[in-house]
Amino acid sequence: MIQAVFFDIDDTLYHFTEANRLAASEVETYVCKELKIESDAWKDAVKQAQLRIGARLGQSSPTTHNRQIRFQNALEILHKPIYPHGTKLYQLYWDTVLKNAVPEPGVERMLDLLKKKGIHLGIGSDMTSYIQNKKLERLGLAPYFDSVITSEEAGSDKPNSSIFRLCIEKSGCAPEECLFIGDNWEKDVAGACAAGMHCACYSRYSRPPGWGEEYCFNSYEDCIQGDRIRIGKLTI
Incomplete structure (x- = not known):
């Protein structure tokens, strides 16, 4: 029983997949406007960041989900300032996910x-x-x-x-x-x-x-x- x-x-x-899509789009819009980063360059940097974190800690490490660390590493890869953008991107991403969670x-x-x-x-x-x-x-x-x-x-x-x-x-x-x-x-x-x-x-x-x-x-x-x-x- x-x-x-x-x-x-x-x-x-x-439906996380849809909320995640909307959140990623908001983040992308921010970096394109505020940091003058091309969309494809940002997406590639985020992928590289995920691979970097996974290689260091293992792909099954919960840290790989931490958007603060992911976005920070992406900014480092692109040689862009972490402060204040890393935290702003983290907040923007999760605020958008939560707003669209039903x-x-x-x-x-x-x-x-x-x-x-x-x-x-x-x-x-x-x-x-x-x-x-x-x-x-x-x-x-x-x-x-x-x-x-x-x-x-x-x-x-x-x-x-x-x-x-x-x-x-x-x-x-x-x-x-x-x-x-x-x-x-x-x-x-x-x-x-x-x-x-x-x-x-x-x-x-x-x-x-x-x-x-x-x-x-x-x-x-x-x-x-x-x-x-x-x-x-x-x-x-």
Whole structure:
């Protein structure tokens, strides 16, 4: 019986891909106007910065998600002043993401129903803790969650087992009593299954392998059947 349900955040609770596109566009507009950097040069510098950080710390390091460090390195590559632009770019990026973050249809209703059933609700997400908590606040979903685990706290991005082990530990449940829901097949689904958890893929914004369709759903609203929730073969 499922006693705990964990959710990824980005492209699972809201459409991060679109919010990220809008935020990246705002950042690009700023650097083109204020620093006279060509669009292609900026994009290339950001890619180089990500590779530089990943090569130094490992691609699974949560630090690779830190936009302050990413933009700072990009400015260094372009020989542009870090101050005050690094911090301004960081704030502009995340302000735009948060402004465009809207909960997925039906997700709040599902969380409310799970909460009433006494299910432990948790977050298991890559990224840094501060900004992930700000997203939950912006979405209006923060009060539903009993635990929030990020890769920053766990020490490594998914599919590393550390984040799933911490989810299980904080829930106080056995792995087989936990369900993990995320959009990324390799990171969320395969990672959670390898940890002994039940898993499901929110596939509205992703393309899981064809053989994995039985684990997938693309609408929270369709999962709610009266006072029950049905996700794939699981009924809660």
